[in-house]
Amino acid sequence: MTTGKINVSVENIFPLIKKFLYSDHEIFLRELISNGTDATLKLKHLISIGEAKVEYGNPIIEIKIDKEGKKIHIIDQGLGMTADEVEKYINQVAFSGAEEFLDKYKDSAKDSGIIGHFGLGFYSAFMVAEKVEIFTKSYKDEPAAHWTCDGSPEFTLEPTDKTTRGTEIVLHIAEDSLEFLEDSKIYELLNKYNKFMPIPIKFGTKTETLPKPEDAPEDYINETIELDNIINNPNPAWTKQPTELSDEDYKSFYRELYPMQFEDPLFNIHLNVDYPFNLTGILYFPKLGSDMQIQKDKIQLYQNQVYVTDNVEGIVPEFLTMLKGVIDSPDIPLNVSRSGLQADGAVKKISNYITRKVADKLKALFNENRADFEEKWNDIKIVLEYGMLSEDKFYEKAGAFFLYPTVDNTYFTLEELKEKIKENQTDKDGKLVVLYAGNKDAQHSYIETAKEKGYEVLLLDSPIISHLIQKIEGDNTGLSFVRVDSDHIDNLIKKDENTISKLSDEEKEALKTSLEAYIPKAYSVQLEAMDSQAAPFIITQPEFMRRMKEMSQSGGSGMFGMGNMPEMYNLVVNTNSELATNILNTEDKTHQEHLVKQALDLAKLSQNLLKGEALTAFVKRSFEMIK
Numbered sequence: 001m002t003t004g005k006i007n008v009s010v011e012n013i014f015p016l017i018k019k020f021l022y023s024d025h026e027i028f029l030r031e032l033i034s035n036g037t038d039a040t041l042k043l044k045h046l047i048s049i050g051e052a053k054v055e056y057g058n059p060i061i062e063i064k065i066d067k068e069g070k071k072i073h074i075i076d077q078g079l080g081m082t083a084d085e086v087e088k089y090i091n092q093v094a095f096s097g098a099e100e101f102l103d104k105y106k107d108s109a110k111d112s113g114i115i116g117h118f119g120l121g122f123y124s125a126f127m128v129a130e131k132v133e134i135f136t137k138s139y140k141d142e143p144a145a146h147w148t149c150d151g152s153p154e155f156t157l158e159p160t161d162k163t164t165r166g167t168e169i170v171l172h173i174a175e176d177s178l179e180f181l182e183d184s185k186i187y188e189l190l191n192k193y194n195k196f197m198p199i200p201i202k203f204g205t206k207t208e209t210l211p212k213p214e215d216a217p218e219d220y221i222n223e224t225i226e227l228d229n230i231i232n233n234p235n236p237a238w239t240k241q242p243t244e245l246s247d248e249d250y251k252s253f254y255r256e257l258y259p260m261q262f263e264d265p266l267f268n269i270h271l272n273v274d275y276p277f278n279l280t281g282i283l284y285f286p287k288l289g290s291d292m293q294i295q296k297d298k299i300q301l302y303q304n305q306v307y308v309t310d311n312v313e314g315i316v317p318e319f320l321t322m323l324k325g326v327i328d329s330p331d332i333p334l335n336v337s338r339s340g341l342q343a344d345g346a347v348k349k350i351s352n353y354i355t356r357k358v359a360d361k362l363k364a365l366f367n368e369n370r371a372d373f374e375e376k377w378n379d380i381k382i383v384l385e386y387g388m389l390s391e392d393k394f395y396e397k398a399g400a401f402f403l404y405p406t407v408d409n410t411y412f413t414l415e416e417l418k419e420k421i422k423e424n425q426t427d428k429d430g431k432l433v434v435l436y437a438g439n440k441d442a443q444h445s446y447i448e449t450a451k452e453k454g455y456e457v458l459l460l461d462s463p464i465i466s467h468l469i470q471k472i473e474g475d476n477t478g479l480s481f482v483r484v485d486s487d488h489i490d491n492l493i494k495k496d497e498n499t500i501s502k503l504s505d506e507e508k509e510a511l512k513t514s515l516e517a518y519i520p521k522a523y524s525v526q527l528e529a530m531d532s533q534a535a536p537f538i539i540t541q542p543e544f545m546r547r548m549k550e551m552s553q554s555g556g557s558g559m560f561g562m563g564n565m566p567e568m569y570n571l572v573v574n575t576n577s578e579l580a581t582n583i584l585n586t587e588d589k590t591h592q593e594h595l596v597k598q599a600l601d602l603a604k605l606s607q608n609l610l611k612g613e614a615l616t617a618f619v620k621r622s623f624e625m626i627k
């Protein structure tokens with residue numbers, strides 16, 4: 001037997017490991033299974049190049065819990081180690097790695113800046129074990145070795161009688177980590193970190209009932225057999241070529257990834273690139289609707305089929321973090337902090353690649369089956385809008401497939417829309433005016449009025465639409481967006497209006513004075529001679545002010561700094577309406593006030609502006625009037 005001292009400068013490295021990585025103790029299992037997987041794949045490689053002359057067989061990795069003995073066993077059938085190799089790889093490589101790690105991350109490791117604490121390796125075993133044993137037999141014809149270490153830098157190394165090839169790691173679980181002796185805990189960890197690792201992982205057995213033979217007698221009792229319980233899928237969809245996969249394969253992989261998701265994804269994007277960086281993966285567009293709530297099933301990041309994290313911030317462009325799926329890349333540096341990640345050139349390339357792939361896929365979907373694309377529009381638009389606002393590259397590409405739906409569910413691209421409205425929707429500066437509604441119900445009367453005039457009205461109802469409109473207008477598109485209830489709409493609606501005013505200038509002056517006496521200050525009164533059938537009172541809002549207010553509310557652009565902008569409205573009064581004449585001719589001041597207030601309330605009501613106390617008073621007053 002050899003005993004010795006591991007050559008580390010830190011007197012006792014293990015308390016440090018525990019301390020720095022306290023929150024992530026559970027990753028020990030991932031690290032040890034990764035080592036077993038590496039050892040198995042290395043053996044496969046050596047056999048394939050003729051270096052190792054042994055049978056590969058069907059190697060698996062087995063996890064066993066010995067609750068009474070307070071031990072966890074991790075057993076692989078990989079290439080194993082000779083005593084010399086244990087000396088070299090465990091005592092030197094593994095522990096120099098530990099030291100280096102601690103040195104580098106003494107400060108940052110605490111704030112968990114390092115992604116998934118990846119690459120901790122063998123010594124992460126000491127986060128949960130007070131003593132670790134290795135029983136290992138190399139594929140080479142050499143005696144097996146047994147290494148023990150109790151967490152101090154002293155170790156022992158002696159021959160042992162293990163006859164099967166491979167390595168068994170035995171963890172003597174420390175008192176503060178006994179939770180890891182629970183089957184359910186280990187199962188949870190395997191499911192989280194190892195679900196798609198390339199070598200089958202066995203955890204316990206499962207009983208399977210054999211089918212009844214054809215000639216079985218009446219009282220036949222079905223036979224059962226014990227099978228290895230393999231917890232992982234070693235060949236997940238993203239490791240395959242897109243040509244090998246059907247639509248159904250993609251969907252079933254989605255369910256495998258998110259067993260609690262019952263809704264199918266809308267479509268998927270298979271990522272597959274090996275130059276200038278390596279990346280595979282499948283992204284899914286889920287049904288999103290227009291709510292931007294944080295999803296719990298997030299994109300998962302893997303490295304060579306080993307789960308790392310589901311926080312892909314900095315790797316995947318922000319607007320795509322609403323998608324689901326996996327990305328797997330060995331080229332994403334994981335031993336750096338998030339901010340380090342953002343500065344990394346390779347990561348930036350990866351992020352740009354993903355953006356481009358998503359844009360290309362959307363364009364292809366649009367071109368291949370426009371009707372289907374339109375059907376999905378409501379569920380995908382929010383991601384696209386967000387992408388157009390946050391990524392200029394995406395904005396440029398999105399022109400080809402971004403759609404503008406009308407209130408009647410016709411979908412236009414921007415080019416098509418321009419073509420459609422160029423005849424009769426220009427303002428006095430010659431700009432094309434895009435009329436839109438934000439809410440079909442709330443703006444119903446305005447939409448109807450605009451439609452009667454033959455205008456196209458879009459339905460743009462996302463919470464961030466004001467930001468996007470602002471961007472599109474500023475982009476030299478020659479377009480001016482105007483919401484149907486906005487004051488700017490007058491430019492349009494009045495254009496073809498040659499209606500003559502029934503009231504004289506003096507009468508108008510008198511009407512305005514009466515109105516202003518009863519109307520709150522937030523409204524500016526505007527008299528218009530319209531069709532006598534048009535609504536007598538119409539409330540409009542200045543487009544610019546309303547949009548700015550919306551933008552400051554939906555966040556994103558703190559730069560506007562207009563958190564508390566005042567409400568401003570225009571009250572447009574149709575001087576040709578009977579009501580206008582009525583108000584003007586009413587001698588009794590109290591009655592006149594009644595008329596004005598009731599009319600204003602009705603106008604407010606039609607725009608969803610009448611709320612709370614004012615609404616209650618209005619309803620009460622109206623009942624009084626008809627009783």
Ligand code: ADP
Nearest residue numbers: 035036039080081089090093094121122123167
């Ligand atoms: P890394 O895996 O990053 O090299 P580790 O500290 O995990 O670092 O392991 C150090 C070395 O020990 C490995 O490179 C490998 O040579 C050896 N090793 C660890 N686990 C096993 C195993 N299960 N089978 C064979 N060799 C192993």
